[in-house]
Amino acid sequence: MDVELTNIASDTGGDISLNQDLWAEMNSITICKPLIELTLKGTPLLKFGSGDPCILLCAGIHGNELPPQVAIFRLINFLKGKDLNGTVYIIPIAIPYATMKNSRRFKGFDMNRNTFKDGSISNTILKTAQKLKIQAMADFHSTQPHSNPGIEGVFSSKSPCKESFKIAQHITGQTSSRIISQEKAGNLYQGALEDEFNINGIPSVTCEVVSRNGKIDSGSVKRSLMQMKSFLDYFNIYK
Numbered sequence: 001m002d003v004e005l006t007n008i009a010s011d012t013g014g015d016i017s018l019n020q021d022l023w024a025e026m027n028s029i030t031i032c033k034p035l036i037e038l039t040l041k042g043t044p045l046l047k048f049g050s051g052d053p054c055i056l057l058c059a060g061i062h063g064n065e066l067p068p069q070v071a072i073f074r075l076i077n078f079l080k081g082k083d084l085n086g087t088v089y090i091i092p093i094a095i096p097y098a099t100m101k102n103s104r105r106f107k108g109f110d111m112n113r114n115t116f117k118d119g120s121i122s123n124t125i126l127k128t129a130q131k132l133k134i135q136a137m138a139d140f141h142s143t144q145p146h147s148n149p150g151i152e153g154v155f156s157s158k159s160p161c162k163e164s165f166k167i168a169q170h171i172t173g174q175t176s177s178r179i180i181s182q183e184k185a186g187n188l189y190q191g192a193l194e195d196e197f198n199i200n201g202i203p204s205v206t207c208e209v210v211s212r213n214g215k216i217d218s219g220s221v222k223r224s225l226m227q228m229k230s231f232l233d234y235f236n237i238y239k
Helices: 020-026 033-041 067-080 096-101 121-132 163-175 193-199 220-234
Strands: 003-009 043-049 054-059 087-091 136-143 153-159 178-184 204-210
Touching (some): 020 067, 054 121, 067 220, 136 193, 136 220, 153 163, 163 220, 193 204
Parallel strands (some): 054 136
Antiparallel strands (some): 003 043, 153 204
């Protein structure tokens, strides 16, 4: 299957190979050289397939949350051999500079609290999704043990997009992740990518696995990949 590669931001680039823990895991994955070149220049966007449904998966809004960033590269290799029923867009490394630095923040800000701010990379992701007519989005993270939430879970909300909760139910049913639901998007966190997508009418969830910040704990990549595949399964994307 052909993969289309583009770049949606030019101020986020970084050399992710300088993140030693991340790159050690990447050595076992076949990585497309043009994709790595894109991360040096900014935020890459990949497109697989065509038609409806049209969905988006994102990882790396927090550069020091490494398991989903490794898992999503594994997902990319998985999708290359599939005949898809719809369109899958993937942002595997949202902020390569932050990943390179193993940092939660970018330009001093948490980009998962900044989606409403014009010019932020999270806002650019939202606007790109609106332009592409994305019908659902999943944002993938990891959470440090004994932190908040500190458990493997799926964040969702019931209003204004009921489907956010339904997607979360599906993923938690298949993966044994715990559902973490709010009645209304934005009640718990302001400016989170998932919340702002839901507020703007695009059903979305945030999936978290447990791993220390800046590290890749045993089993965390596998668990994140399971969440990603379950999100795709909800939409019957592949056979």
